[in-house]
Amino acid sequence: MELPKLNPGKRFTLPRPTGSADALLLAQLAERDRTAGRLTAIVTADATDAQRLIDEIAFFAPTLRCALFPDWETLPYDTFSPHQDLISERLATLWRIQQRDKETGADVVFVPATTALYRLAPPAFLAGYTFHFKVKQKLDEAKLKGQLTLAGYSHVTQVVSPGEYAVRGGLIDLFPMGSPVPYRVDLFDDEIDSIRTFDPDSQRSLYPVPEVRLLPGREFPMDEAARARFRSRWREMLEGDPTRSRIYKDMGNGVATAGIEYYLPLFFDDTATVFDYLGTDATVVFHGDLEPAFQRFWQDTRDRHRMVQGDAERPVLPPDALFLSAEQFYTQANAHAQLAIKPARAEPAEALVSPSAGSGRTEFVEIERLPDLTVLRGAEEPLSRLQTHLRNTAHRMLLLAESDGRRESLLDFLRASGLNPPAFDSLAEFQGSDEKVGIATAALSTGFAWIEAGIDFVTETELFAAGPTTRRRKKQEQVSDVDALIKDLAELNVGDPVVHNAHGIGRYRGLVNLDMGDRNPDGTPALQEFLHLEYADKAVLYVPVSQLQLIGRYTGVSADEAPLHRLGSGQWEKAKRKAAEQVRDTAAELLNIYARRAAREGHAFRYSPQDYEQFANDFGFEETADQNAAIHAVIQDMISPRPMDRLVCGDVGFGKTEVALRAAFVAVTGGKQVAFLAPTTLLAEQHYQTLVDRFSRWPVKVAEMSRFRTQKEITAAMKGIADGSVDIVVGTHKLLSEKTHFKNLGLLIIDEEHRFGVRHKEQMKALRAEVDVLTLTATPIPRTLGMALEGLRDLSVIATAPQRRLAIKTFVRNEGHGVIREAVLRELKRGGQVYFLHNEVETIENRRQKLEEILPEARIAVAHGQMPERELERVMRDFVAQRSNLLLCSTIIETGIDVPTANTIVMSRADKFGLAQLHQLRGRVGRSHHQAYAYLMVPDIESLTKQAQQRLDAIQAMEELGSGFYLAMHDLEIRGAGEVLGESQSGNMLEVGFQLYNEMLAEAVRCLKNGKEPDLLAPLSVTTDINLHAPALLPDDYCGDVHLRLSFYKKLATARTTEQVDSLLEEIVDRFGKLPPPTQTLIDVHRLRVLSQPYGVVKVDAAPGVIHISFKPNPPVDSMRIIELIQKNRHIKLVGNEKLRIERELPSAGARAQMVRDVLRSLGAPLAAGA
DSSP states (O other): OOOOOOOBTOEEEEEOOSTTHHHHHHHHHHHHHHHTTOOEEEEESSHHHHHHHHHHHHHHOTTOOEEEOOOOOSOTTOSSOOOHHHHHHHHHHHHHHHOOSSTTOOSEEEEETTGGGBOBOOHHHHHHTOEEEETTOBOOHHHHHHHHHHTTOEEOSSOOSTTEEEEETTEEEEEOBTOSSOEEEEEETTEEEEEEEEOTTTOOEEEEOSEEEEBOSSSSOOSHHHHHHHHHHHHHHSOSOGGGOHHHHHHHTTOOOTTGGGGGGGTOSSOBOHHHHHOTTOEEEEESOHHHHHHHHHHHHHHHHHHHTTOSSSOOOOHHHHBOOHHHHHHHHTTSEEEEEEOOOOOOHHHHHSOOTTTTOOSOSSEEOOOOOOOOTTSSSTTHHHHHHHHHOSSEEEEEESSHHHHHHHHHHHHHTTOOOOEESSHHHHHHSOOSEEEEEOOOSSOEEETTTTEEEEEHHHHHSOOHHHHHHHHHTOOOOHHHHHHOOTTOOTTOEEEETTTEEEEEEEEEEEEEEEEOTTSSEEEEEEEEEEOGGGOEEEEEGGGGGGEEEOOSSOGGGOOOOOTTSTHHHHHHHHHHHHHHHHHHHHHHHHHHHHHSOOOOOOOOHHHHHHHHHTSOSOOOHHHHHHHHHHHHHHHSSSOOEEEEEEOTTSSHHHHHHHHHHHHHHTTOEEEEEOSSHHHHHHHHHHHHHHTTTSSOOEEEESTTSOHHHHHHHHHHHHHTOOOEEEESGGGGSTTOOOSSEEEEEEESGGGSOHHHHHHHHHHHTTSEEEEEESSOOHHHHHHHHTTSSEEEEEOSOOTTOOOOEEEEEEOOHHHHHHHHHHHHHTTOEEEEEOOOGGGHHHHHHHHHHHOTTOOEEEEOTTSOHHHHHHHHHHHHTTSOSEEEEOGGGGTTOOOTTEEEEEETTGGGSOHHHHHHHHTTSOOSSSOOEEEEEESOGGGOOHHHHHHHHHHHHTTSTTOHHHHHHHHHHHHOOOOSSOSTHHHHHHHHOHHHHHHHHHHHHHHHHTTOOOOTTSOSSOOOEEEOSSOOSOOTTTSOOHHHHHHHHHHHHHOOSHHHHHHHHHHHHHHHOSOOHHHHHHHHHHHHHHHHGGGTEEEEEEOSSEEEEEEOSSOSSOHHHHHHHHHHOTTEEEETTTEEEEEOOOOSHHHHHHHHHHHHHHTOSOOOTTO
């Protein structure tokens, strides 16, 4: 490709080439610059383009070292500090730009346009505070400590995040900024003996490294001199009394307040810009339209500045001191050679659809747009357009999938149409071969024809007519399936009880490989993998991994007390029969309740989609898939005439409140009143604020009834409720008193439902008859969960975390001053706030004095439920406004307080709390994208009771985001589900286990609904047994973790559609790499199972020489088709009434599976049931 000659001080403009060809152009430019020893800086108009170009350039020029200079991702003048990882990456990039020719340097740096406007610390700061050390070098420990403190690293006892260090004897643990892993330096006297990386979670060493470089811990210095300079420049540059500002005072104590980054110029005499780091000979590329981006940025910044100025506690610097203007940016850029790639004029729409000869061309002769190659789903030849193009072009074609998992799926799809392209690892490898068509993995977003090299790049975007972002989003947006959450076997440990549908309760003893008499092609025995179960009297049962749908976890009592059954005795049959009889009665009762509920006319709401759209857009975040599903379900329930009774179960901070707000909006615009019930005064107050904020633009009156309001206000609110002038009322259980009369209540929202007692629930039921009810909770009590799982109430689960959320790190520690001090300081040092939980109001003041002694830096406030209302309200408001940074409190904070800057919680006497409570309390932190910490303090870890130990273990194991639901399941296992309807049920439930009981119940309800008598002793899920006479498993050396293997086996066994099997295949390939043959066979088995089930196939036995397909009596297949099939094909015979025999030598398992597929397809579509 001919590249323009670029000279310093001159700008050359090119139109942007089609598709992802801009990455190809930039890759060639950067390679030319690298040979000349120059750095290439690419300024992109939007940040997503920067990330896309990095991924794509890696494909065209794999040897180029690219670095991204990320944004802080905070708003100008924000009261948040940027994420530690982002600062770490920014410092690493600045350092790499300066290390031109060394191994660690970078050749290309990407800067989003608005990030390039921020003023930075001068290069001298980075140089002065960065240091290296190597193995065998002399090291003075005291001097090192001094250097680390100078560079802004904090001294802790256990290193967990960048910017920390710990010293223990001759070991020094460091987590340098800009490094993905921490290092452990082993000293021998004063010489470095070894440097190893270690895992911050388990604290175990990993592998040795020769040297470490330490970048400063922040983007500004924090030593004595710098702090003094900061304070003197503050007095110079900002007006007002400095002692009124806590930022100024904190700086004196050596604490950097959150948002300190927007005071950067106070640390340095002169600030620098990105260009100061680039050096004079770098080439600067402007990608896209920068001007509009600059204008928007400055507009926002000026608006924000206007909003925040004039606050005596937080005076702010003028925008010009912090950011470059567009003119200053271009002036600085002018010293460099510049290339601008501007988007070409939008071409008329017709040209986009069918480029006739020449119309799709840009100014580039070398790049051309591809014709339409979309796949025709459902057609005889889905790939006809691609094949026509292949025949008519002289070019070679490289198909690109975006991950190895997608590549496997795509290959399967292509093979079905007779294309089998070889896979290549890189572009160079394809260019060196002479294959006409190839397939590779690359993150190209859109394809193009590269005429110069004679290659057409075809991506999934062209084939499936959907951009990579929509596909990626689909993947994230698979909504959590409640059944799968319950049936997942990932948590199964050796010794846990499981239920086999046909044999009863046994213990799981692990996975084993057995020789089944089949041979591999080379004559070695072909092993199959089985689950090893142990029954009463040490009897053993082996279950093939392809039949895991028959196995469920046994929940009911603790693992040690599970009643094991004897194999071959009638015990299990008897238990099942008893349970079955009772299930039938329960199902009839359930149906009766359903019928009564369906017969009651609720209110069918009507709303205007335009208004709703506008209301939804005020929500400042992107909804997650689960959240969307929940919102959708709730609104559907409200517009249908049946009264809604829905439980939304979502983890703390996963956006349940938004679901409630949308529902409230629909109800209010439909002319009904809404009652919002919260368990505590604080939570009611917070919901009240949220509602007032979100409904501020709408003619809606919101009232609050709680201890924070005077009697007069409450009386006024009651009057408003009765005469209909109040639309939404928020309150604690005061709402439920007899005096409250609603004019026309349409929706009742109950938050944190598990906090209300039985009496309150009775009062709610009185309201409930015709009212729509929406219940929100993070940890449903077992009974509620049982009801939801049995279908008495509708259930929505929100189990996907909002983006950039990190799991909360949880530590159990013996209580001590050192631990407390470190935990609190770790948070204050990064400008955050801390909750300290002390659950005894009598002694809370003594605790306060102790904390003031250990932590003179902290500003402590106290909150508990026995304080006067006004006082409590003031303390909470101060904490939210960050006037105090340590809140010493009782469990009053347990429900729903949302302070995004508070990211550490310390719980004293954690062994005294229940599981759900621990989970709720821990959920108070981690509300933003910062790493949050929870410290559970106990007097002595050794002397805990067994149950307290179990609870603390469970909460530590549940670090996953979205674990509230699993916790509730654990609770259900520890305590049992209690009665949902009758007394006798519990005993039978224990006999067969909760899961199987549920399945039987669901089956019975389904039968009765269709007017049939349930036959519950028939096996529940008739499964197709498939044997391909080849190993079908996940080999040990491919996926070593037994829990993961089990989990995948179970997910595969319960998959119901080919799409589900495919997406599991993608996940497996992405996690473990290319499929080994046994795993490919495993996938084939499950694909066949899904495909053959609708045809009524009970068994497929495919040996190398002969294949048998057995059908159930009267299969749903057109018998004429079977007769035609036998007449046309001599190798297919009918054996008896229900079996087809196919005689063919097919040595490979894949070919046998394909053969069965073809035979079934030739039978036509399966007939509808009962035909």
